[in-house]
Amino acid sequence: MIDEPRRHRRYMVCVGLVILATAPTPFIGRDTVLMMGLPLWLWWSFGFTAALSGLTAYGMLRFWRDDSDES
Amino acid sequence: MDTAITVATGGYIAFLLVMGLIGRRSMPRQTLSEFYLAGRSIGFLVLLLTLFATQYSGNSLSAFPGKTYRAGLSYFMSVTFMVGIIAGFLPFVPRLAAQARKKLFLTPTDFLADRFGHKALNYLSALIFSITLCNFLLAQLIAMGHAFSGITEGRIPHWAGVLGGAMVILIYECLGGMRAVAWTDAFQGLVLLAGLAMVVVLIIVEIGTPAAIVATVSQTAPEKIDNPDLKTCITWLSTFLLLGLGGPLYPQALQRIYAARKLSELRRALAVMAVIPLFAITTVVFIGLTGIALFPGLDNVASDRVTFKVLAHLVELEPLASVPVIMVMMAVLAAIMSTADSALLSLSSILTKDVAARFAGLQGAQIERLSRFGPLISASVLLVLGAIAMQPQLTLWRLLEIKFEILIQLSPAFILGTLHERNAPGSFSARDILTGLIVGLMVALGLWAAGVRSMYGLHPGVLGVAANYLAVLVSRALFSGGNQFSGEDLSSGGDLSTNGDLSTTTSRGAFAKD
Secondary structure (H helix, E strand, O other): OEEOHHHOHHHHHHHHHHHHHHOOHHHOOOOOOEEOOEEHHHHHHHHHHHHHHHHHHHHHHHOOEEOOOOO | OHHHHHHHHHHHHHHHHHHHHHHHHHOOOOOHHHHHHHHHOEOHHHHHHHHHHHHOOHHHHHHHHHHHHHHOHHHHHHHHHHHHHHHOOOOOHHHHHHHHHHHOOOOHHHHHHHHHOOHHHHHHHHHHHHHHHHHHHHHHHHHHHHHHHHHOOOOOOHHHHHHHHHHHHHHHHHHHHHHHHHHHHHHHHHHHHHHHHHHHHHHHHHOOOHHHHHHHHHHHOHHHOOOOOHHHHHHHHHHHHHHHHHHHHOHHHHHHHHHEOOHHHHHHHHHHHHHHHHHHHHHHHHHHHHHHHHOOOOOHHHHOOHHHHHHHHHHHHOHHHHHHHHHHHHHHHHHHHHHHHHHHHHHHHHHHHHHHHHHOOOOHHHHHHHHHHHHHHHHHHHHHHHHHHOOOOOOHHHHHHHHHHHHHHHHHHHHOOOOOOOOOOOOOOHHHHHHHHHHHHHHHHHHHHOOOOOEOOEOHHHHHHHHHHHHHHHHHHHOOOHHHOOOOOHHHOOOOOOOOOOOOOOOOOOOOOO
């Protein structure tokens, strides 16, 4: 019996939305604003990239199961 | 400094050669599986470090800072897409890994042969893997020339760096196969991580914090930190798709998945790999940004060497920084060589198993005898690519893009191919996948040949893969009984009867029931 991340639709939708959010589209056409010396859009992208990273690691560990694992 | 660099480089090369010898002695028997997959015995730590060292290449440490230098801070997208490469494993790797363990796959094409059993698809996929690996290896050889030339400030010319590095790789790889490559990768991975940590500290101490460097760039080149525009955001997502779908199909990465000792160790290694870009690639972008602040006005090829320029500048500022800088330089060299050796080994396995053996219609023990020719194939490949690499005309980034444009076209074969068992109701047939693959390649290569590098920010490969998936779905809708189609079945010729393990016969029924 194999379980895999793509069988968990809510998880995969969540991953897809976070991927879309990594591109700093809300900042298009606006002036560059700095926060702690770095552009705000960079903080935005870094935050969602970190979220994607965490979600990916979580999916690997939580949703990937294989009964033949230790064979 | 010069003597220290010479000693460090010599010591590093000697270590690689010793690892080759140890790998040779640790090989219990000369089979394809032992040579190309280390007997499927790689544990968590070595697996993690070899995955890391293989994924973080000359592209990461030479091309990415160069691209950041040219594009500005918007190239932070590289952090996102390096995470995306690991996220791209989510849809298909659990089933692929399970099948690979059960049926003892040796090359990525073995999965396609087992799942679809179609000769044309096998040859076409082997061709795509070979082209992308040649491209990848060529990029590493060029980067190796840059690295030796950059580290020695031109005393070792580019061509000599290419030639010498290629010979070292060939020797330790031919001696120890995947074992030597994985062990040297593990060491190279550690050097790379330590080197990246040191370069961050050095830049912050000697040049300035990221905020200070951004402040400098905002004075000299404010457009490099501006909010990305719509086209850049589309390119951001397009690049994510290009690498997120294409990156997991690196043959050398797939073969590391085959080579894992346990699935639990593989899962943990991939989970850690998903987090690493947040540190490693952010550092690389930071180096490129520092280059903008320090060396304005570099051209395309010169900007690929911006990492070495920054390191040399650090030593000028603080002579005591030479020790960590030497380590960073070794890390750059390690990144390049570890990726080159993995690509070479993978290419050799595909040319041996998927091309030579199938073309000659070899079976069983006859295929095993080909393992003796692996080193010869590796040497021939290096000879040709080394000659090209001595006269680099393309930027490293351009080579990277061309590779992914075609590799991504195999995405439906793996993602959709792992959805169902072979011949199961509703499964995708070889005809569906082959139709999509041909359509995708025609769109991607057609656009590329027409000089289109981007259409509204979208890469030709991404447009091609969209057409590819669409064609697969249309083909299945039109030929609903298509899952019975198997074209020229593998049973008529060279096949999967062995996968590097003489005792194993691959079942023809594809996936076992869950």
